[in-house]
Amino acid sequence: MFKESWAFEADIQEANSVHEQFEPTKKMGVANRSWISTDVNGNLEKDESKQREKWEGDKVDPAEASLLNKLIRCALVSGRHEVEVLQRDPMSPLFSVKTFEELRLKQDLLIGVYGMGFNRPSMIQEKALPMMLAQPPQNLIAQSQSGTGKTAAFSLAMLSHVNTAHKWTQALCIAPTYELALQIGQVMEQMGKHCPDIKLAYGIRGNKVERNSHLQEQIVVGTPGTILDWCYKFKVIDPKKITMFVLDEADVMIATQGHRDQSVRIHRQLTKDCQMLFFSATFEEAVWRFAEVIVPEANIIRLRREEETLDTIKQFYVLCRTKEDKFTILCDLYGSMTVAQAIIFCHTRKMASWLSANLTKEGHSVALLSGELTVVQRASIIERFRDGKEKVLVTTNVCSRGIDVEQVSVVVNFDLPVDMEGNADNETYLHRIGRTGRFGRRGFAINMVDSKYGMDVIRQIEMHFGKRIPKLDTQNVEEMEKQLNCC
Incomplete structure (x- = not known):
């Protein structure tokens, strides 16, 4: 049974040291989190109306999500859900x-x-x-x-x-x-x-x-x-x-x-x-x-409840400071593990566009999926990704639910999922990382943490799902490869 006292003393010390790696600005406690995030240049944004406009641009419309699933699931049923x-x-x-x-x-x-x-x-x-x-x-x-x-x-x-x-x-x-x-x-x-x-x-x-x-x-x-x-x-x-x-x-x-x-x-x-x-x-x-x-x-x-568990997905978090730092670590991860196909989630269309362009410059075959596309256009992009024509799918939350691609081995939360109040969006997290570990295969979920606030979100996710998310040491390539390959 998972208890709130899961953190042993060493874990608490590690959490404290993690917090010290970020500048002690702005008291980012639960009560003060709303609408504080980084923009595409890595700067803190606190303008509520600006943030709401950016986030709601890719708010998942339930009817559109359902229609998208129907369009991309016109083939025979392959799942055997208990x-x-x-x-x-x-x-x-x-x-x-x-x-x-x-x-x-x-x-x-x-x-x-x-x-x-x-x-x-x-x-x-x-x-x-x-x-x-x-x-x-x-x-x-x-x-x-x-x-x-x-x-x-x-x-x-x-x-x-x-x-x-x-x-x-x-x-x-x-x-x-x-x-x-x-x-x-x-x-x-x-x-x-x-x-x-x-x-x-x-x-x-x-x-x-x-x-x-x-x-x-x-x-x-x-x-x-x-x-x-x-x-x-x-x-x-x-x-x-x-x-x-x-x-x-x-x-x-x-x-x-x-x-x-x-x-x-x-x-x-x-x-x-x-x-x-x-x-x-x-x-x-x-x-x-x-x-x-x-x-x-x-x-x-x-x-059955076990259909909704995360047992086949190995979760990690990595520490970053800027979007450029995130990008560098992302490229390092690609060099350290075997990746069949990957889905990378961003909060905003602007960040998704920036990341897609930089991955393309690095020689990756990338598809970009966001909310300004029609449902039919999204379905076409997902079909290309499913057919292996692109190996990386960069997306906002429009792709967080119900997309089954057997070859997806890695999901990256380039931006952590949070709700309108700035707390961990556990449901979206589950749907996002659930895009890997499908069909009984092993999958990886990498969460990029760029602030003390981000660490708070990770802790909330851990407590909600009753599962620790260990830190991935990206500074030590040999240790990182060992962590990934031993799972």
């Missing part, structure tokens, strides 16, 4: 499947599944599909990140659910954005292309409907605002006839102004017998509260 299942009725036998044939799907749907290249269910599909296809219907809350086969799972459930003899909307899926709804619909169209009697409509902006003209499509995929209008204002969907309701990207939905209330208003019009399926990449408190409103008496599938 999941745990909490059943509504513990006495009920727990079923899972290893093949799609075990689901007794209609032959046309089975052909569609195999036509998409799926040869066996992913881990979450093994557990979730029997529940989604069960009779009587069962409600489900599932934690599932992009790339686990979640969209294909509920698409298959919706396609299997509808009665083609009924020419009205029976299955409804809500996603937070226009683009995400299109992505889901395209999966359904591809999977159901051998089922001509199943019709799909998109409840998205720009699609016009006539008031009181009832839709004949059995499946509708759309965004909350448009679907709400179709139910209330135009009355083309009768919510009482909906028998399967899917709410996708719930954590993104909650983060988007208005979508939560719109989704709840739609949900209130559904019958108690309607099957509710709820998907979210995270299960934070706000998501749980939302789930409890939307999905009563639900079965629960979530990632």
Whole structure:
């Protein structure tokens, strides 16, 4: 069990000596941290409005991050995330499947599944599909990140659910954005292309409907605002006839102004017998509260806690003074360890551009990714990086979540992740360094510390995750190589 008293006397002395290496300026304690950082020239900046403008320029938009993941994960599911299942009725036998044939799907749907290249269910599909296809219907809350086969799972459930003899909307899926709804619909169209009697409509902006003209499509995929209008204002969907309701990207939905209330208003019009399926990449408190409103008496599938640990990642910090010092140490690290591919995180676009230009001058093959690019442009850059056309990806937080590249062996926090108050952003740290150590491989995370404040951030991260981050001695090349290679 990790305790706050983890630091032995020697460790405390080391921490004190580290603090002495930096100038004792400005009392950088917790209460005085907000909006103090270094600019591209290494100078301290304390202008709050200037800092907010720079940081918010690359604030991760949840919907954009989700869409980016969908764009770059169009290939087959390769992950085998372990999941745990909490059943509504513990006495009920727990079923899972290893093949799609075990689901007794209609032959046309089975052909569609195999036509998409799926040869066996992913881990979450093994557990979730029997529940989604069960009779009587069962409600489900599932934690599932992009790339686990979640969209294909509920698409298959919706396609299997509808009665083609009924020419009205029976299955409804809500996603937070226009683009995400299109992505889901395209999966359904591809999977159901051998089922001509199943019709799909998109409840998205720009699609016009006539008031009181009832839709004949059995499946509708759309965004909350448009679907709400179709139910209330135009009355083309009768919510009482909906028998399967899917709410996708719930954590993104909650983060988007208005979508939560719109989704709840739609949900209130559904019958108690309607099957509710709820998907979210995270299960934070706000998501749980939302789930409890939307999905009563639900079965629960979530990632096991060990899926979120950092056991395969060796973490270090290195002491620096300026951005030039950071750059020199970065180049030394490259010479001391075998690096397949690396991702380097910066706070600002300006710093990322500076670093990318200097790495390129040193002969490195570098890709630059930041928030001013469109989602499609970002996806193209990540695909090039994944294909090995560039070996180093310099990025801001737009690339911190969900990007799996098997060859990434090193993640460098050129700037440490902190929140708007200047404290350690532990969630972003986890997502950043989680870009390495994937697929059971060993990975390294190098944190660059350039102030006493930076050391405070490292200590906060250590305490939060219950894991010490040792200092990497970059002054002694032989010792540094030994530290890296013994791990």
